[in-house]
Amino acid sequence: xxxxxxxxxxxxxxxxxxxxxxxxxxxxxxxxxxxxxxxxxxxxxxxxxxxxxxxxxxxxxxxxxxxxxxxxxxxxxxxxxxxxxxxxxxxxxxxxxxxxxxxxxxxxxxxxxxxxxxxxxxxxxxxxxxxxxxxxxxxxxxxxxxxxxxxxxxxxxxxxxxxxxxxxxxxxxxxxxxxxxxxxxxxxxxxxxxxxxxxxxxxxxxxxxxxxxxxxxxxxxxxxxxxxxxxxxxxxxxxxxxxxxxxxxxxxxxxxxxxxxxxxxxxxxxxxxxxxxxxxxxxxxxxxxxxxxxxxxxxxxxxxxxxxxxxxxxxxxxxxxxxxxxxxxxxxxxxxxxxxxxxxxxxxxxxxxxxxxxxxxxxxxxxxxxxxxxxxxxxxxxxxxxxxxxxxxxxxxxxxxxxxxxxxxxxxxxxxxxxxxxxxxxxxxxxxxxxxxxxxxxxxxxxxxxxxxxxxxxxxxxxxxxxxxxxxxxxxxxxxxxxxxxxxxxxxxxxxxxxxxxxxxxxxxxxxxxxxxxxxxxxxxxxxxxxxxxxxxxxxxxxxxxxxxxxxxxxxxxxxxxxxxxxxxxxxxxxxxxxxxxxxxxxxxxxxxxxxxxxxxxxxxxxxxxxxxxxxxxxxxxxxxxxxxxxxxxxxxxxxxxxxxxxxxxxxxxxxxxxxxxxxxxxxxxxxxxxxxxxxxxxxxxxxxxxxxxxxxxxxxxxxxxxxxx
Numbered sequence: 001x002x003x004x005x006x007x008x009x010x011x012x013x014x015x016x017x018x019x020x021x022x023x024x025x026x027x028x029x030x031x032x033x034x035x036x037x038x039x040x041x042x043x044x045x046x047x048x049x050x051x052x053x054x055x056x057x058x059x060x061x062x063x064x065x066x067x068x069x070x071x072x073x074x075x076x077x078x079x080x081x082x083x084x085x086x087x088x089x090x091x092x093x094x095x096x097x098x099x100x101x102x103x104x105x106x107x108x109x110x111x112x113x114x115x116x117x118x119x120x121x122x123x124x125x126x127x128x129x130x131x132x133x134x135x136x137x138x139x140x141x142x143x144x145x146x147x148x149x150x151x152x153x154x155x156x157x158x159x160x161x162x163x164x165x166x167x168x169x170x171x172x173x174x175x176x177x178x179x180x181x182x183x184x185x186x187x188x189x190x191x192x193x194x195x196x197x198x199x200x201x202x203x204x205x206x207x208x209x210x211x212x213x214x215x216x217x218x219x220x221x222x223x224x225x226x227x228x229x230x231x232x233x234x235x236x237x238x239x240x241x242x243x244x245x246x247x248x249x250x251x252x253x254x255x256x257x258x259x260x261x262x263x264x265x266x267x268x269x270x271x272x273x274x275x276x277x278x279x280x281x282x283x284x285x286x287x288x289x290x291x292x293x294x295x296x297x298x299x300x301x302x303x304x305x306x307x308x309x310x311x312x313x314x315x316x317x318x319x320x321x322x323x324x325x326x327x328x329x330x331x332x333x334x335x336x337x338x339x340x341x342x343x344x345x346x347x348x349x350x351x352x353x354x355x356x357x358x359x360x361x362x363x364x365x366x367x368x369x370x371x372x373x374x375x376x377x378x379x380x381x382x383x384x385x386x387x388x389x390x391x392x393x394x395x396x397x398x399x400x401x402x403x404x405x406x407x408x409x410x411x412x413x414x415x416x417x418x419x420x421x422x423x424x425x426x427x428x429x430x431x432x433x434x435x436x437x438x439x440x441x442x443x444x445x446x447x448x449x450x451x452x453x454x455x456x457x458x459x460x461x462x463x464x465x466x467x468x469x470x471x472x473x474x475x476x477x478x479x480x481x482x483x484x485x486x487x488x489x490x491x492x493x494x495x496x497x498x499x500x501x502x503x504x505x506x507x508x509x510x511x512x513x514x515x516x517x518x519x520x521x522x523x524x525x526x527x528x529x530x531x532x533x534x535x536x537x538x539x540x541x542x543x544x545x546x547x548x549x550x551x552x553x554x555x556x557x558x559x560x561x562x563x564x565x566x567x568x569x570x571x572x573x574x575x576x577x578x579x580x581x582x583x584x585x586x587x588x589x590x591x592x593x594x595x596x597x598x599x600x601x602x603x604x605x606x607x608x609x610x611x612x613x614x615x616x617x618x619x620x621x622x623x624x625x626x627x628x629x630x631x632x633x634x635x636x637x638x639x640x641x642x643x644x645x646x647x648x649x650x651x652x653x654x655x656x657x658x659x660x661x662x663x664x665x666x667x668x669x670x671x672x673x674x675x676x677x678x679x680x681x682x683x684x685x686x687x688x689x690x691x692x693x694x695x696x697x698x699x700x701x702x703x704x705x706x707x708x709x710x
Contacts (some may be wrong), residue, residue, distance in 0.1 A: 041056040041138075050071065116139045164182065166182045169254075172251055279331055282349040304362075307359055307409070310357070313403070406439065410425040470494055474491045475701040476491060481687075487579075508551075525567055528573075555594075581608075612632065632668055633665060638689070642674050672691060
């Protein structure tokens with residue numbers, strides 16, 4: 001190569017180098033301009049991560065002071081993991097031409113500061129050591145926001161998972177995109193599955209399909225569905241609502257709440273509100289509602305109906321003798337038999353206590369209705385007459401109980417009448433059936449209603465009579481064979497303010513039925529004891545005894561013995577002069593308890609007389625066991641003793657029986673001298689009747705005594 005060629009080549013090389021240097025300078029100038037426009041700090045690093053220079057519009061943008069950064073490598077400034085992240089970004093930029101998005105953290109004076117790097121190689125002159133421009137954007141606020149979002153998401157996740165209800169969300173294709181722990185526990189994880197997945201029950205599938213169309217349309221939907229869990233049928237309430245993003249529905253979310261227990265409680269409340277808990281029959285409230293509907297339906301269809309009121313006869317006696325458990329068992333079995341006797345569509349209900357109601361609907365015509373109602377009522381009566389096998393005392397000895405029922409019947413459909421009025425009519429007919437001897441059927445008629453109205457008024461008057469001391473005792477003398485007064489029978493009278501003097505036959509039956517006989521009987525015993533005490537204080541009357549009738553209901557009262565003992569102590573009456581007259585109906589039920597009570601009272605000195613002897617079902621088997629002092633021959637035998645051979649024979653038999661048992665015998669209803677002579681001739685030593693004196697007030701009675709004493 002010639003010298004001239006060498007000079008030319010050197011000149012070209014210098015020119016090329018100069019042009020390159022000018023280009024680099026130009027790039028640097030452009031870079032400087034760009035740097036001045038950047039809001040973030042820019043660092044120049046070498047391959048070892050040493051900070052060669054930096055640019056920042058404000059040093060506040062730097063995590064540390066320049067003295068700490070300049071000349072130091074990233075390993076000297078940053079934590080190990082953070083330094084490695086920066087070095088990896090440098091290597092990535094060297095190999096690929098750039099690195100974007102890598103992050104690092106610097107522990108500054110005010111806590112950790114986060115930065116995101118954008119790295120690019122710095123243009124360099126040939127053979128120059130690689131250098132890198134690192135744009136460091138401070139993202140501390142963004143990282144803090146992300147942390148808050150993560151915490152909120154975690155909190156939301158915890159809240160959702162701890163909701164006792166199942167929560168889920170699905171997209172518009174029915175794909176599950178979110179679920180909570182309760183949903184997973186019930187169905188297993190459904191994430192990604194569609195609603196027609198085999199794990200979802202057919203019921204839930206059907207309900208979802210029925211609900212989601214409205215939910216997609218923007219309406220919140222409430223539905224219930226059932227599902228089997230571990231073999232148990234559970235009920236869920238599902239609330240489905242649309243998910244909106246920017247006003248557009250993108251899916252639906254829902255809550256499934258297990259409401260099985262609530263449903264059970266609602267059913268229990270319904271049962272308690274409308275059904276009798278013992279018999280499971282409709283109660284009074286539901287019966288009246290059904291009766292109202294029956295009345296409306298009968299009027300609309302021009303059909304007759306009937307109401308039957310059924311009252312069990314002597315139910316209280318079963319409770320008293322065998323315990324309330326036996327009574328409850330009877331009521332349950334009566335309810336079961338009633339269900340078998342009625343037609344489909346009819347109603348059997350328990351009105352309360354031992355009263356039941358049957359509502360018969362759609363029976364044909366008045367005449368045919370009477371026949372049908374009578375037939376069904378007869379079937380019910382016959383069914384209840386069949387023996388019941390019960391457990392005495394709720395699990396003790398088995399007993400066979402014979403039940404009967406009095407049934408009142410009234411028709412409806414042809415007239416405008418309320419349910420309550422219809423029930424009153426059936427009640428009137430039922431009491432008429434009881435008056436007819438019980439175990440009977442009776443239809444309502446207006447005369448029954450009038451009698452019921454009078455009965456209700458009498459009942460109210462009886463309460464007032466007790467309150468206002470309208471009762472008084474009259475006395476009928478009892479004499480011996482010489483006609484000398486030996487005592488009297490106390491007979492109750494009611495001095496009514498409007499109706500005058502009322503005899504017991506007009507009100508004792510009602511008092512027995514309503515229980516007023518107990519307070520009335522207590523008043524009679526107290527008055528009798530006071531009178532005995534007064535007679536005992538006077539020599540001329542101290543020998544007199546006083547006979548008092550005691551009802552079966554009063555005698556069976558649990559505290560009767562203690563009550564009578566207290567009366568004797570308080571009044572000072574001589575117990576040996578008090579004679580309680582009992583009827584056979586009192587003695588025949590639960591004879592063991594009756595004998596025990598009589599023995600307790602006899603220990604006090606009280607005597608017992610068996611009233612109306614011969615008119616009931618007298619049994620010598622129990623008669624010889626009773627601690628009686630006297631038999632009382634009923635006046636029905638004495639009345640015709642002179643004209644009826646049968647009555648004469650009965651009287652003679654009773655007198656002979658009394659003598660054989662060591663009992664005195666008193667004949668009541670003696671009205672003629674012939675009767676007195678007949679009785680005296682056959683050994684009767686005590687007498688009572690109009691021949692010796694009618695029942696009279698105390699003043700007249702004591703005047704009669706004064707005549708005999710004189």
